[in-house]
Amino acid sequence: MDRNDMMTASDLHPRNSGNPRKTEIFRNRNPESVATNVETIMTLELTYYPDPILKKRAPAVQVIDSELRARVREMFEIMYEENGIGLAAPQVSWSTRLFVINVTGDPEEGEELIFINPQILASEGEEIDEEGCLSIPDIRGNVARKYRVHVKAQGLDGKWFDLEAEDLLARAIQHELDHLDGILFIERLSPASKLAVKKDLKQLAKQQPPGS
Numbered sequence: 001m002d003r004n005d006m007m008t009a010s011d012l013h014p015r016n017s018g019n020p021r022k023t024e025i026f027r028n029r030n031p032e033s034v035a036t037n038v039e040t041i042m043t044l045e046l047t048y049y050p051d052p053i054l055k056k057r058a059p060a061v062q063v064i065d066s067e068l069r070a071r072v073r074e075m076f077e078i079m080y081e082e083n084g085i086g087l088a089a090p091q092v093s094w095s096t097r098l099f100v101i102n103v104t105g106d107p108e109e110g111e112e113l114i115f116i117n118p119q120i121l122a123s124e125g126e127e128i129d130e131e132g133c134l135s136i137p138d139i140r141g142n143v144a145r146k147y148r149v150h151v152k153a154q155g156l157d158g159k160w161f162d163l164e165a166e167d168l169l170a171r172a173i174q175h176e177l178d179h180l181d182g183i184l185f186i187e188r189l190s191p192a193s194k195l196a197v198k199k200d201l202k203q204l205a206k207q208q209p210p211g212s
């Protein structure tokens with residue numbers, strides 16, 4: 001999910017619901033040294049609509065090892081570079097059930113959340129708000145989501161955790177979880193939004209032939 005969502009969200013810092021565990025964060029980074037590191041280490045790249053991998057249901061993560069942890073770190077780097085607040089593995093051509101979120105979109109702030117093999121256990125309420133997606137540049141529209149979700153997932157240590165989230169964090173979780181099931185937010189747009197982005201979507205599909 002892209003960072004512009006913050007602008008329309010009523011609460012940038014979701015209420016401290018559930019106290020999710022924090023994972024390692026790169027602090028006090030010098031942007032230049034990061035850029036150099038990124039060039040030498042990065043192996044993942046953002047995938048764009050209509051790449052077929054975005055339409056696939058991703059299989060469960062079986063092994064949580066150092067390679068997976070390194071890729072998760074890369075996903076955070078890509079997400080921050082692209083001004084995102086969430087990124088799912090299929091968006092970097094990695095078809096596996098995992099996504100990362102930091103609702104502040106700022107590596108120096110907020111909490112870095114990692115959801116491996118996530119499941120929504122319960123949800124309630126409904127809220128309509130604008131969304132965007134890093135894999136579908138410049139397209140935005142209104143999507144109805146559950147206002148509150150109770151989610152269960154594994155962390156980088158393999159342990160299961162529970163999280164109650166609402167508002168923007170709940171929205172981000174639902175958006176990213178959809179990616180693991182091959183569902184894009186454009187499929188969930190309100191009829192008016194769907195109509196409004198129809199032309200732009202067609203254009204995008206032309207620019208980015210499958211597999212490019």
Ligand SMILES: [Zn+2]
Nearest residue numbers: 001133134135
């Ligand atoms: Zn997305």
